[in-house]
């Protein structure tokens with residue numbers, strides 16, 4: 146029966162050149178033909194090619210992912226409840242505004258990439274609850290912030306006075322190098338204004354901060370203020386940029402994963418999604 150080939154595919158054991166004991170009779174011993182050998186070789190080559198293809202695909206995807214941005218910064222929005230922190234964030238990241246106030250519970254974050262001085266800066270912006278009862282949770286986020294927005298509402302004298310309290314918390318819990326800017330939100334509400342622009346300017350100067358009056362409602366100074374804080378953080382870290390690039394590499398990948406998996410997307414430790 147030498148050199149005999151089967152019309153239909155031979156059983157698996159046939160490829161081994163012999164049948165299992167129990168199957169020997171009356172089935173003839175199968176010997177591999179040159180055609181079979183060529184088939185095997187074809188299969189092996191195809192398998193190797195597929196593996197190479199998958200490997201290159203993985204490398205390409207990984208490379209593309211790694212180049213999505215150069216550095217990652219964490220910014221924090223602080224200020225009394227109702228000053229418009231969530232709305233500022235939603236306006237900046239999604240260009241959306243909602244007139245209702247649903248208090249943030251805990252913290253929440255959103256991401257955005259900016260191009261600054263040819264550097265792709267990915268910013269992770271944390272929106273914190275302004276309500277006193279969440280302060281224990283929110284203070285835990287100060288430590289990892291590189292930039293902080295101190296937000297008050299120009300229609301609320303009280304929220305302006307509380308800026309001093311927010312600033313002293315930052316002093317206590319945030320890193321020394323943290324960059325800050327002062328934001329007076331709701332600039333569209335001129336008729337309800339309780340805090341003059343000059344007061345904001347003076348306070349900012351006293352703290353050595355930049356100052357912006359913004360409106361999440363009209364989109365006034367939103368991009369400008371976020372970009373400015375990102376620039377300040379970049380400048381403050383420029384010397385260490387190379388170190389920063391490597392040291393944040395893990396964060397960077399974690400952030401990318403968080404985004405891909407939607408682990409925290411819009412939710413952080415919060416129950417208030419960015420819907421305004």
Ligand SMILES: Nc1nc2c(ncn2[C@@H]2O[C@H](COP(=O)(O)OP(=O)(O)OP(=O)(O)O)[C@@H](O)[C@H]2O)c(=O)[nH]1
Pocket residue numbers: 224225226227228229230231232233243244245246247248249250273274275276330331332333334359360361362363421
């Ligand atoms: N007119 C006007 N209203 C605004 C502006 N920004 C926010 N608001 C309104 O102010 C209210 C509070 O806004 P939020 O963004 O939820 O306030 P918040 O600071 O995040 O509040 P907490 O989550 O409780 O800390 C909402 O009714 C918003 O619509 C603005 O620029 N102009």
